[in-house]
Amino acid sequence: MPLYVTRASLPPLEEYVREISCMWESHWLTNMGQKHEKLREELECYLGVNRCVLFGNGHSALEATLLAMGLEGEVITTPYTFSSTTHAIVRAGLVPIMCDVKREDGTLDPACIEPLITSRTCAILPVHVYGNVCDVDAIAQIAQRHGLRIVYDAAHAFGVRVNDVPVVTYGDASILSFHATKVFNSVEGGAVCVNNDEALCSKLELLRNFGIVDEDEVAEVGFNAKMSEFHASMGLCNLRHHSHNVELRRSALSRYRDRLCGVRGLRFVSGVDNVCANGFSFTSNAAYCAVAVSEEFGMDRDALRSVLASNGIFARRYFYPCTNDYACYKGMFDPCATPVARQLSKQVLCLPLFAGMTIQEVDYVCDVVLGACDEL
Ligand code: T4K
Numbered sequence: 001m002p003l004y005v006t007r008a009s010l011p012p013l014e015e016y017v018r019e020i021s022c023m024w025e026s027h028w029l030t031n032m033g034q035k036h037e038k039l040r041e042e043l044e045c046y047l048g049v050n051r052c053v054l055f056g057n058g059h060s061a062l063e064a065t066l067l068a069m070g071l072e073g074e075v076i077t078t079p080y081t082f083s084s085t086t087h088a089i090v091r092a093g094l095v096p097i098m099c100d101v102k103r104e105d106g107t108l109d110p111a112c113i114e115p116l117i118t119s120r121t122c123a124i125l126p127v128h129v130y131g132n133v134c135d136v137d138a139i140a141q142i143a144q145r146h147g148l149r150i151v152y153d154a155a156h157a158f159g160v161r162v163n164d165v166p167v168v169t170y171g172d173a174s175i176l177s178f179h180a181t182k183v184f185n186s187v188e189g190g191a192v193c194v195n196n197d198e199a200l201c202s203k204l205e206l207l208r209n210f211g212i213v214d215e216d217e218v219a220e221v222g223f224n225a226k227m228s229e230f231h232a233s234m235g236l237c238n239l240r241h242h243s244h245n246v247e248l249r250r251s252a253l254s255r256y257r258d259r260l261c262g263v264r265g266l267r268f269v270s271g272v273d274n275v276c277a278n279g280f281s282f283t284s285n286a287a288y289c290a291v292a293v294s295e296e297f298g299m300d301r302d303a304l305r306s307v308l309a310s311n312g313i314f315a316r317r318y319f320y321p322c323t324n325d326y327a328c329y330k331g332m333f334d335p336c337a338t339p340v341a342r343q344l345s346k347q348v349l350c351l352p353l354f355a356g357m358t359i360q361e362v363d364y365v366c367d368v369v370l371g372a373c374d375e376l
Contacts, residue, residue, distance in 0.1 A: 011237035058177025058190030060225035186235030245355035249286035265297025
């Protein structure tokens, strides 16, 4: 069996069938039905956040948030991310200003933010990449000093806590993704977590449903980004198994670390508990197993990726290329202006990691990695 970078978590089939069966009576399939509302309530409780506005996917949640805030001008952000982050900024009519990241964990480097601030800057959009927590305190101080909004792309950070506080409570809003490949999934899905801004939540609710207030009034130029009852049902089922799934992921990740820590030229970029590059304690969700491969390993990242692939292991280069190197943004950015991000994008490989990955499967991947550098 091939080993992919991840494998979507599914509840027992009977559990999902039980969850959706009432829809054969109600015929209510979408547009904020009972399952949607139940999932929203359960997520608010589970994530420890005041308000959670559900979306059809993480990307539309991010784009809608930027639009709902009525931002104009420049947004300081990271190029070391999935396409969605940068695309959301551009599609919302804003200008991304690329800021470099920290070598240790790939999150935005606060020391690089302030020199990029101009009179046009309106917001900072950092990413908790791999579930690694950004330097939330330093970013908050910078934003406060300059009167900027903060929107966290927390697509990878479902359930992560920092200093025992839910990470999604930082900033003005945090966006989650519930895509099939994520730690928690509703097949497709996403949410905006908001702590103290009821007006923002109301606007988000309008935007995701064409701006419709009621049968008489359409107040916003919205779009369709609603979560269906089938997706919400999958979310409800998966949420029941989430803590257990994270435990399974953490034990697989810890086996990887036991086997691969200390290998010359190999460095873990995914954080573990209490080892946060920013000095605060955090509870990891073991979202990814990201390792940086440097020269001393004996072969580069792409060669290791090929060796793994020829052994049926399909590791992924999250995130290569950096978004400021995309063909669609040609001429807009200088990718050399973010050298750390660029280097990480050439070095990092995400090894297979999913709930239910057996120790034998982890060992198989490790054996191939160690064999590649003659350390087996
Ligand atoms: N911000 C950040 C930082 C993000 O990483 C993402 C999404 C977003 C925002 C936007 O959130 P969404 O709008 O997607 O909710 C995947 C995901 O599609 C994407 O959600 C994710 N980031 C990105 C990091 O990874 P691909 O192109 O790598 O996916 P794909 O189809 O190659 O799948 C990877 C592996 O996952 C497969 O080899 C096997 C496994 N898989 C995949 C699917 C689709 C499954 O086991 N089941 C499945 O249904 O982008």
